[in-house]
Amino acid sequence: MYSYEDRMRAVELYIKLGKRVRATIRELGYPTKNALKGWHREYERRQDLRIRSVSRPPKFSDAQKRVALEHYAGQGRCISWTLRALGYPGRATLTAWVREAFPETGTVSTGAYGAGNHSDAVKKAAVVGLYSRQESAQALAEKVGVSRPTLYAWKNQFLGSEAPATMKRKKSASLDPEIEELELLREALQRDIRELQIEHDLLKTASELIKKDLGGDLQGLRNREKTKLIVALKNRYKASALLARLGLARSSYFYHRARIALDDKYLPVRHAMKEAFESNHRCYGYRRLRACMMRHSISISEKVVRRLMKQEALVVPKPKRRRYSSYLGEISPAPENIIKRDFQASAPNEKWLTDITEFHLRSGKVYLSPIIDCFDGLVISWTIGTRPDADLVNTMLDAAVETIADSEARPVVHSDRGGHYRWPGWLERIDAAKLVRSMSRKASSQDNAACEGFFGRLKTEFFYPRDWRAFTAAQFIDEVDAYIRWYNETRIKMSLGGRSPIEYRKSLGLMP
Incomplete structure (x- = not known):
């Protein structure tokens, strides 16, 4: 049972990690998936968790305890005999009751039956019955009032341990040959099924634990990896069966098991x-x-x-291809493609790229319009809204123009052939700021590949891995805004020497 503090810690981490069950359990090492979700439902309903009482009512009543002690005292004072007759409690519990009720008892007998006070005649008759029996040895032992090992001990006493132990009935003497053949076939099929189950569990465990695509070949594993599989399955199968199936020597198994048990230096x-x-x-x-x-x-x-x-199962999400198109046809003359897929810039504010992308939410659609500097990938300005209208792109352009000093050269603004970049409001702002227009060719997204790449990273890293069903459009807009700020300030790029765009500009003295 987990304490109140443990449950609250799990719920808080679960909420902090965006309600990701596996990440929470992997971080804490507990609890199960259903338990964690149940705690979270209780927390949402009560805004707190119940403090569970640690006191429990006794499992067995006083009457049950009294009956058990009376049986123990009146039937040879044997723990096992009492457990077999009553079916309760556990061995440790009954032993504690006996020692409490009979403190004068030095040792408690746990044998299956009482003291051995049988005469030699009884023992010889039992041995004769062992050889001539038509029932199991256990049933014969219960009739005599002893345990099955005692019955065989009497056999060794009178006949010697070298006497053949032909104590079991032979099935061939009482079964029809056809039935016996079917029995042998059934046993063979059971063995085959068990071998297949072992192989299936080994392959499944290897896929989960070692993260390898084996293609059914377990022999290609290293000895250390084979040892990990045996350690994971040793409670389900015998180690000898697993060693034989994997072809691993016992000495290698114990060596690697000891190595794995050492402290992990990483x-x-x-x-x-x-x-x-x-x-x-x-x-x-x-x-x-x-x-x-x-x-x-x-x-x-x-x-x-x-x-x-x-x-550690740190898997980066894979991209998904979904695109929004703002193309409305050739509603005005298109400028020349000045960029020509050359997205390298020697200085800031030399080449700007822009486009619009769409996010599908349960609460509606959200649109993002950024301007990206080709110098280092910095998002100069961005606007987010629920409608892909002229105000979305015009506001973005106004904010970007404000970042340019009057003495600086005017950048080239490259876009696709969407209608937003051909409307009068956009053209007026471009002319007023003395910017240079550039457009991709028709139906050629590669001409604006750097901006498309930014959208792909944003959706792969931020949008697709998370569950947005409970978010409103306003909440989602805040999340996108926070991601872009993190993208500019914190997210490292290997092309910038392991720095973020803003850190890179500061290292060059371009920003205070």
Whole structure:
């Protein structure tokens, strides 16, 4: 049972991580998925969690305790005999009751039956019945009033341990040959099913634990990986069966098991990597994660980072292709494509890129219109709204123009052939700010690839991995705004030497 503090800690972390069950359980090591969701439902309903009482009513009543002690005292003072007859309580509980009720008892008998006071005649008759029986040895032992091992001990006493132990009935003597053949076939099928179940569990565990696509070949694993599989399944199958199936020597198994039990030298690195991964929208691959570690004075190779990411299941979400189009036809003459897919700039405010992207939410659609500087990928200005109208792009352009000093050269503003960049309001603002227009060719998104790449990163890292069903449009707009600020100020880019765009500009003295 978890304490109130443990449950509150789990619920708070669950909410902080965006209600991601697996991330919460992986961080804390507890509880189960259903328990965590139940605690969260209770917290939302009560705004708190109940403080559970630690006192419990006794499992067994005084009458049950009295009956158990009377049976123990009147039937040979045997713990096992009493448990077999009554079916309750546990062995430890009954032993504690006996020691409390009979403090003069030095030791408590736990044998299956009482003291051995049987005569030699009874013992010989039992041995004869053992050889000539038509029932199981256990049933015969219960008739005599002894345990099954005692019955065989009497056999060794009178006949010697070298006497053949032909104590079990042979099925062939009483079964029809066809039935016996079917029995043998059934046993063979059961063995095959068990072998297939072992192989299935090994492959499944290897996929979850080692994160490898084995293609059904378990022999290709390293000895250390085989040892991890055996440790994970040893409570379900015998170690000898797993060793035989994997072809692993017992000495190798014990060697690697001892090595695995040692302290992990990368434990602090694992914690730092998980914290960096979670705090950066779970979007850092191994290169940027290694750069993040280097910024915190943790020297580690890319190979080790990739291995630790695989072991900790730090998986970057894959992109999905969904595009919004604002093309309304050739409603006005289009300017020349000045950029010509050259998205490199030697200075800030030399080349600007812009476009509009769409987000589908349960509460409606949200549109983002940014201006991106080709110099370092900095988002100069951006507007977010629920309608892709002229005001969305005009407001963005006004904010971008305000960032240019009067003495600076006018940048080239490159866009696609959308109607927003051909309306009079946009053209008037471009002319007033003395900016240079540039447009992609018709049906050629590659001509604006750098801006499309920004939208792809934004949706892959921020939009697709999260569940936005409970968010209103206003709440989502705040989240997008916070992401872009994080993108400018914190998110590192390998092309900028492991810095964010603003950090890069500060390092060049372009920003205070």
